[in-house]
Amino acid sequence: MRRRKLFGGLAALFLAVTTVVTVAAQPAQAAAGFTVSGGRILDANGNNFVMRGVNHAHTWYADKLGSLADIKALGANTVRVVLSSGDRWTRNDAANVTTVINTCKANKLICVLEVHDTTGYGEDSAATTLAKAVDYWISIKSALAGQERYVILNIGNEPYGNTNAAAWTADTKSAITRLRAAGFEHSIMVDAPNWGQDWQFVMRDNAASVFAADPQRNTIFSIHMYGVFDTAAEITDYLGRFRTAGLPIVVGEFGHNHSDGNPDEDTILATAQAQGIGYLGWSWSGNGGGVEYLDLVTNFNAAALTSWGERLFNGANGIKATSREASVYGGTTPPTDPTSPSTPPPSPTTPPPAGKQCTATYAMTGSWGSGFQGAVTVTAGSAAISSWTVTWTWPSGQQFTNTWNATVTSSGSAITARSLNYNGSLPAGGGTSWGFTASSTGTNTAPTATCSAA
Known part of the structure; x- marks a missing residue:
């Protein structure tokens, strides 16, 4: 893998750019909301849930929360919402987070909430630690309690750059342990180091032990796919290792182009669809610092899809063709785990009904x-x-x-x-x-x- 500085999907004018061990993943303990079983994400009704959605930079565009209705109208079932702990940008307090969650629920979207202040820690001097992100989640627990059916906690965005990325493992285990000790029963999502792209394979090679460190076995891994993932082989190998190991993986951010290389978005979408893996495109609108091409719509106008937006929403294996609303909102039950018992084949002695081909x-x-x-x-x-x-x-x-x-x-x-x-x-x-x-x-x-x- 090329050793280069990688800035994965960091949005808005505030940012400069903005071997897995096979395990038999145990079914998650009883929980109030999302759970993980056999490498699959199950909603609170026990139905398989595959994320199909986008990222929205709420903390920098707090007046654009109405965009969630537009995101839903284009077919998404999930939105990943950018929040700030106050360590780097204006803090999103409990009241504001409650408004975000209620807006997600009103639009029948699953809400993935993430703290962006951790982005590139160790390499970006302005970034804060995963420990500080946990402090933030605990401080706004009142907004999150009882929302486990609708909310997934993404502890911190891209929590390490390329410096000392090996520390990600211990820090992530500690963060998960603290959240569970504080009483959080949500599914927890963890981003990879290396600006989210894990080119040193720290997350990949330590995912099994991180998963085991969660007493609820309810942790989801998130890889961000930009320039590192510019070939089909890199994409299929990375995602395939998690699927083979029975560990839950989503593509938490990706784009069609980036300053560090040209991602293979067609393979990302096709592989995610074939393997039942969730994906969240970066990002709805408002990108700056030279990565404006990552906007899915122009100026927050849902009627003005960019070429990237057309590809993600309306293209092959895109959101419109593959998204299914979460069953907690009454949506059609999506496919269950592919290890489920198959429908018995028809008897070889009985010909199929005429016309069925x-x-x-x-x-x-x-x-x-x-x-x-x-x-x-x-x-x-x-x-x-x-x-x-x-x-x-x-x-x-x-x-x-x-x-x-x-x-x-x-x-x-x-x-x-x-x-x-x-x-x-x-x-x-x-x-x-x-x-x-x-x-x-x-x-x-x-x-x-x-x-x-x-």
Whole structure:
């Protein structure tokens, strides 16, 4: 990885720019709100929740809280709200935070609250510590108590720069322990060091021990993807390690371009969708200091989407196509954990009802060394279907290393993938996808996939 100074997604005129150990993640203890189980985020109703949203720089634009209605109208289910502890910018007190939460709830948005004053600690002399961020959360606990169904606490934004980033592990464990001791039952989100981009892999390699340090096992990891993540291999490898380890990961910030390099936003979006990982684009509006191109809309005008806004909201794997409202607001229940029992396939002795057909489209979405990632899109024919089965034979000796959103079995080179209980039922012309990572040697010839439906 390139060793360079990385400023991840820091907004507004106030800023200059603004190997995971595999663990069997234990189900979270009973809690009043969000929990974590098997690497997935569950809402207070026990339903899978995948964040699809944006960041909003509230602390610098306190008069723009009405933007949350616009964010919701464009399809988001989550907003990450920038707050200040008062150590660097004007403090958002308990009354103000209550207003933010109530506005999120009024617009049926899940509210991720973050303290921005920690950004780049150790490298930026103006930044404050995670310990001070915890002091802030404790001081406004009255605004947060009872809001666990709607609020996730992101302790501190990008809490270390590139200096002494190794200290992130101990400081993060201490911060989580203090919040739990103070009685916080919220899901806690922690940002990576290296200005959020973790190019030294401190968070990646210590995530399991940080997760275990939370007595509620209710910690979510957040990676910020800017110039470090400019290739598909870097994106799929980083996110894939957390998924394989059963640890919850979200892309808490990312953009389509940045001063430290050109992120591969298409792979970020495609991989997040294929693996059921949340993402929050940076940012709604108000960026300055040379990164104005990260605005999703111009001058807080929802009718003036920028090219980045068009891509994030309306593009492939974007918010409009993939977001589902949290079930605590009455939204449709999103997919559950892909390890859930699958819908039994139809009996091989009973032909499927006439007219029920499907097609399967195989695509390779990324590659690295001897490994690659793929996605299979299943599309129903002219009639609705209740389940599907995809089969193929690997032509070049490929082998799966991980799969999701389907129950996959192998017999030699013969592959069978069956729908799960949440993605087998498709309307006429409707589609879904499942994904995988695999290894290959020599020529990686694509197989011919066939689909049958019932």
